[in-house]
Amino acid sequence: MSKPIAYLVFLVTAAFFGLFFLWPIATTVEEAFVVDGRFTLDFVHHIFVDPIYIEGLTNAFLIATCSTLAALLIAMPLALISDRYIFPGKTLLSSLVLVPLILPPFVGAIGIKQILGQEGALNILLSKAGLVDMSTPPDWLGEGRFWGIVIMNALHLYPILYLNVTAALANLDPAMEESAQNLGAGPWRRFRKITLPLAMPGIFAGATIVFIWSFTELGVPLIFDYQRVTSVQIFNGIKDISGNPMPYALVAVMLFFSVLLYIVGKHFFGRNTFTMTGRAAISTKQRKAPPLIGILCSGFFACIISLAIFPHIGVILMSFATDWYHSILPQSFTLAHYSDALGHELTVPSIANSLKYASISTLLDIVLGIAIAYVIVRTRIPGRGLLDALSMLPLAVPGLVLAFGYLAMTREGQPFHFLLPNGNPTLILVIAYAVRRLPYVVRSAVAGFQQTSVDLEEAAQNLGASPLRTLKRITIPLITANLIAGALLAFAFAMLEVSDSLILAQQQPHYPITKAIYTLFGALGNGHFLASALGAWSMVFLAITIMGASIALGKKLGALFRV
Amino acid sequence: MVSITIDKVSKSFGKTLALNNISLHIKAGELFFLLGSSGCGKTTLLRHIAGFYSPDKGKILFGTDDVTSTPPHKRNAAMMFQSYALWPHMTVAKNVAFGLEEQGKPKSQIKDLVAEALDTVKMAGYSERKINELSGGQQQRAALARALIVRPRCLLLDEPLSNLDAKLRLEMRSEIRRICKESGLTAVYVTHDQKEALSIADRIAILDSGSVEQVGSAKEIYCSPRSKSVAGFIGETNFIAGTVTGCKTDSQVDVETPLGQFTGRTSDPDWHPRSGDTITISIRPEAFRLTESRPEVNGITGQLASLTYLGEIAQYGIKAEGGSMINIAELNPQALHQPGESLCHASVDKDDVVIISN
Numbered sequence: 012m013s014k015p016i017a018y019l020v021f022l023v024t025a026a027f028f029g030l031f032f033l034w035p036i037a038t039t040v041e042e043a044f045v046v047d048g049r050f051t052l053d054f055v056h057h058i059f060v061d062p063i064y065i066e067g068l069t070n071a072f073l074i075a076t077c078s079t080l081a082a083l084l085i086a087m088p089l090a091l092i093s094d095r096y097i098f099p100g101k102t103l104l105s106s107l108v109l110v111p112l113i114l115p116p117f118v119g120a121i122g123i124k125q126i127l128g129q130e131g132a133l134n135i136l137l138s139k140a141g142l143v144d145m146s147t148p149p150d151w152l153g154e155g156r157f158w159g160i161v162i163m164n165a166l167h168l169y170p171i172l173y174l175n176v177t178a179a180l181a182n183l184d185p186a187m188e189e190s191a192q193n194l195g196a197g198p199w200r201r202f203r204k205i206t207l208p209l210a211m212p213g214i215f216a217g218a219t220i221v222f223i224w225s226f227t228e229l230g231v232p233l234i235f236d237y238q239r240v241t242s243v244q245i246f247n248g249i250k251d252i253s254g255n256p257m258p259y260a261l262v263a264v265m266l267f268f269s270v271l272l273y274i275v276g277k278h279f280f281g282r283n284t285f286t287m288t289g290r291a292a293i294s295t296k297q298r299k300a301p302p303l304i305g306i307l308c309s310g311f312f313a314c315i316i317s318l319a320i321f322p323h324i325g326v327i328l329m330s331f332a333t334d335w336y337h338s339i340l341p342q343s344f345t346l347a348h349y350s351d352a353l354g355h356e357l358t359v360p361s362i363a364n365s366l367k368y369a370s371i372s373t374l375l376d377i378v379l380g381i382a383i384a385y386v387i388v389r390t391r392i393p394g395r396g397l398l399d400a401l402s403m404l405p406l407a408v409p410g411l412v413l414a415f416g417y418l419a420m421t422r423e424g425q426p427f428h429f430l431l432p433n434g435n436p437t438l439i440l441v442i443a444y445a446v447r448r449l450p451y452v453v454r455s456a457v458a459g460f461q462q463t464s465v466d467l468e469e470a471a472q473n474l475g476a477s478p479l480r481t482l483k484r485i486t487i488p489l490i491t492a493n494l495i496a497g498a499l500l501a502f503a504f505a506m507l508e509v510s511d512s513l514i515l516a517q518q519q520p521h522y523p524i525t526k527a528i529y530t531l532f533g534a535l536g537n538g539h540f541l542a543s544a545l546g547a548w549s550m551v552f553l554a555i556t557i558m559g560a561s562i563a564l565g566k567k568l569g570a571l572f573r574v
Numbered sequence: 575m576v577s578i579t580i581d582k583v584s585k586s587f588g589k590t591l592a593l594n595n596i597s598l599h600i601k602a603g604e605l606f607f608l609l610g611s612s613g614c615g616k617t618t619l620l621r622h623i624a625g626f627y628s629p630d631k632g633k634i635l636f637g638t639d640d641v642t643s644t645p646p647h648k649r650n651a652a653m654m655f656q657s658y659a660l661w662p663h664m665t666v667a668k669n670v671a672f673g674l675e676e677q678g679k680p681k682s683q684i685k686d687l688v689a690e691a692l693d694t695v696k697m698a699g700y701s702e703r704k705i706n707e708l709s710g711g712q713q714q715r716a717a718l719a720r721a722l723i724v725r726p727r728c729l730l731l732d733e734p735l736s737n738l739d740a741k742l743r744l745e746m747r748s749e750i751r752r753i754c755k756e757s758g759l760t761a762v763y764v765t766h767d768q769k770e771a772l773s774i775a776d777r778i779a780i781l782d783s784g785s786v787e788q789v790g791s792a793k794e795i796y797c798s799p800r801s802k803s804v805a806g807f808i809g810e811t812n813f814i815a816g817t818v819t820g821c822k823t824d825s826q827v828d829v830e831t832p833l834g835q836f837t838g839r840t841s842d843p844d845w846h847p848r849s850g851d852t853i854t855i856s857i858r859p860e861a862f863r864l865t866e867s868r869p870e871v872n873g874i875t876g877q878l879a880s881l882t883y884l885g886e887i888a889q890y891g892i893k894a895e896g897g898s899m900i901n902i903a904e905l906n907p908q909a910l911h912q913p914g915e916s917l918c919h920a921s922v923d924k925d926d927v928v929i930i931s932n
Binding site: 484488 | 649650651653655
C-alpha cells in the first residue's frame with residue numbers, strides 16, 4: 012500500500028474512532044460535569060451522599076468481585092487440566108466449554124429463575140426427596156437475587172478467563188517448571204511459586220474484562236428485577252431523562268472505575284493485558300493422562316459444560332411448557348408458544364431488525380477491521396500504535412457508557428441528531444454494535460496479516476497486480492478464516508447486545524430481539540413463555556450461524572473463539 | 575530483454591546505511607550475480623530493482639527508461655522469492671496464470687501459455703496440484719514458471735536455491751542458467767553461495783557493507799581480487815604482509831616479506847605500486863607446490879603443523895619462518911606428509927602471487 016493511501020486509511024479509521032468512540036464518551040462526561048456551561052461536581056457528589064446510589068455502587072462492586080472470583084474458580088482448573096493433559100474427547104470438550112460465551116446471559120437468567128427460584132425446580136426436587144420443607148423453601152438466589160446474578164455472570168463469562176489463562180500457560184516455557192522440579196520443588200510449590208506468578212498477566216487480563224463486564228452488566232439484573240445496582244438505576248433513570256443529569260453522573264462514575272481498573276491492570280501487568288485472545292501454541296509439556304485421570308478430566312469438562320448450559324436448557328424447556336409451576340419439569344409440552352410468538356407483533360419484526368442491525372454492523376466491522384489491521388501490521392506510519400491501542404479500548408469501556416453517549420450525542424439539537432431520524436435507531440445501533448465488537452475483528456485480522464508472509468503480497472505486485480488487486484486476490488482469500496472467526500463473534504455478540512439495544516431503540520417497530528425479549532418478559536399473561544420462545548429462537552439462530560461457519564471453515568469449533 | 579543501470583543509489587534504514595552510493599551497469603541478456611555475506615545489502619539492492627524499496631538518492635533505469643518512481647506492479651521485473659511466495663490458496667496452474675490474468679490476457683491464451691511455461695520448467699502434469707503437495711524442488715520450478723510467463727523485462731532471483739538440498743541445488747543452478755539463456759533474459763541473481771556465483775555467472779558484483787567491492791567475471795574475481803575483503807570472501811587464501819622493493823611492470827613487482835622474497839602481479843591494472851609501499855600478498859592454497867628445496871624467490875619453508883585429508887585434496891598447514899601459518903592444498907595427493915616431519919618447502923608461480931593494495 013502506498014503511503015498516501017495508508018495515511019488516508021489511518022485518518023478515516025482514526026476519525027471513526029474519534030467520532031463514535033471518544034466523542035460519545037466525552038458527551039456523557041460533559042453531561043455529568045457541566046451544567047449551563049459551568050463545571051460542577053454537584054451531581055457526582057450527590058451520588059456519594061445518596062444512600063441509594065451508594066448501595067447501587069456497592070452492589071455492583073460486590074457482584075463484579077463475586078462473579079470474577081466464581082469465574083476464576085471455574086476457569087482455572089479447566090485451563091490447568093487442558094494445559095497439562097490430553098484426555099478423551101479433549102478437542103470437542105475444549106470447544107464446547109467456550110459455547111456459554113455466546114449464549115445470551117439475560118435469556119439464561121429466565122431459566123435460572125425457573126430452576127433455582129424459591130418455587131423452582133430444584134427446591135421441588137429436593138422436597139420430593141424429603142430434604143426441603145416447601146413451607147420455608149431455601150432461597151438459592153439470595154436476597155434480592157444477588158447470587159442469581161453472580162451465578163449467571165460467572166457461567167457466562169468464565170470462557171474469557173479460560174481463553175486467557177490457557178494462552179498464558181501455553182506460552183510458558185516448560186523448562187521453567189522443569190528446572191524448579193529439578194531443584195526439588197513439589198507440584199504444589201511449583202504451581203504457587205512458578206506457574207501462577209508467570210501466568211498472572213494472563214489471569215489478570217481476563218479477570219479485568221470479566222470484572223468490568225459484570226460491573227456494568229444490565230440485562231441479567233433487569234431480568235432478575237434487581238433494582239439496587241447501578242446499571243439498573245441508570246437504566247431506570249433514562250425514563251425521565253429530560254434534564255436529569257444523574258444517570259450521566261452515574262455513568263461517569265462507572266467509566267471512572269472501569270478505566271481506573273484498566274490502567275492499574277496495564278501498569279502492573281504490562282504488555283498484552285487485554286488480549287482476550289492469544290493463539291495458544293501446542294505445547295510439548297502436554298502428556299496423555301492415565302486412563303482414570305483422563306476420564307475424570309473429561310467428566311469435569313462435561314460437568315462444567317452442562318452446568319453452564321443448564322440455564323438455557325431451562326429456557327428451552329420453558330418455551331415448550333404449558334405450565335411450569337411447583338413441579339420439577341413442566342407438566343406437559345406444547346408448541347403453542349412458538350406459534351404464538353410468531354404471531355406476536357413484537358417478535359418477527361424484532362428478529363428481522365436484529366438480523367439487519369447485526370449483519371450491517373458486522374460488515375462495517377470487517378471493512379474497518381481489515382483497514383486497521385493493514386495499517387497496524389503492514390505499514391510503518393507513526394500513530395499506528397495509537398490506532399492499535401484505540402481499537403482494543405472498546406473492550407474496557409462499559410457498553411452502558413457508550414449507549415448513553417450515543418443517546419446524548421443524537422438528541423435534538425446535537426450535531427449527530429441525523430443518526431436518529433424520527434427515532435429510527437438503525438444507523439446509530441449499527442454504529443454502536445460495530446464499535447463495541449470491533450476489537451474481535453481487528454484482533455483476528457491482525458493475526459491473519461501476521462501469519463501471512465509479506466512475500467505473498469509482494470509476489471503479486473511483482474507480477475503486475477496493483478495494491479488493491481493484491482488485497483482482493485491474495486491477502487483477503489488468505490485471511491478469510493480469521494475474518495470469518497472474528498466476524499462471527501462480532502455478529503453473535505451484536506445479536507445479543509443489551510445496553511445499546513435497550514437504551515437506543517425506543518420505538519416498538521425498531522426493537523431488536525433483546526429488547527423484544529425484555530418487553531415480552533415484563534408482559535402479563537404468557538409473556539414469560541413467549542420471551543422464552545423468542546430466546547430459544549435467538550439461540551437457534553446463533554447455533555446455526557456458528558455451526559454453519561464452523562462447517563464452512565472446516566475447522567474445529569474452538570478455533571472460532573481463539574481469535 | 576533490457577539492460578539495467580543502477581546510478582549512484584543510496585538507501586538508509588534509520589541510522590544504518592544499507593546502500594552506499596552504488597553504481598552498476600547490467601548488460602542486456604546477462605546473468606549477473608550480487609554476491610556477499612548476509613547484511614551486505616545485496617537483497618536490499620534487488621528489492622530496489624523490483625521496486626519494493628525506493629532509493630533515498632540515485633536512479634534506476636531499465637534500458638533508457640527511468641523506473642526509479644515506478645511502483646512494483648508496473649515494472650514488469652519478475653522476481654523469484656527466497657520463500658518462493660507461492661500462494662497456498664491456488665493451484666500450481668492458478669499461481670502461474672496470475673501474472674497473465676493481471677495483464678488481462680484472454681483465457682484460452684492463458685491456458686496455452688501456462689502449459690508451455692510448466693513444460694519449460696519440466697512441471698507439466700502438476701498443474702492442478704496444490705502448493706503444499708509439491709516438494710521443495712517442484713515449488714522452485716513452479717515459482718520460476720510463474721516469474722517467466724509474464725515475459726518480464728528482467729528476472730530477479732533472491733537466493734532461489736537456499737531452501738533446496740545440496741544435490742538438487744547443483745541440478746537447479748544449471749537449469750536456471752539454461753532457462754535464462756534460452757529465453758534471453760537479463761537476470762539479477764542474489765546469493766551468498768560463491769560456488770553458485772562462480773559456476774554460472776556471466777559477471778559478479780561483490781558487495782560489502784552496502785558498497786560494491788569489485789565487478790568482474792568469475793575468473794577475474796577469483797584470480798585478481800582487488801581488495802583483501804574480496805580475496806578473503808571468495809575461496810580460501812593466504813595473506814602475507816610485505817613491502818614493495820621494486821616494480822618493473824604491473825606483472826613484475828618485487829616484495830620483501832618476513833617469509834622471504836616474492837615476485838608477483840598486481841590485481842588492478844590501474845594501480846602502480848612504488849618502492850616502499852606496504853602491501854598485502856594473496857596466494858591461494860592450491861597455487862603452492864610442495865618442493866624438495868626452497869627457491870630463492872616465491873618460496874616458503876616451515877614446519878608441517880597439520881594435515882586434513884579430504885579425498886581429492888590434502889590440506890596442509892605449515893608454520894612458516896616468521897611465525898605465520900600458511901595453508902597449502904595438494905590436489906590428488908599420492909603420498910601424505912605427516913605433521914611433525916622435518917622442514918618442508920613450497921613454491922609458487924609468480925602469476926599466482928597477487929599483490930593487493932592495503
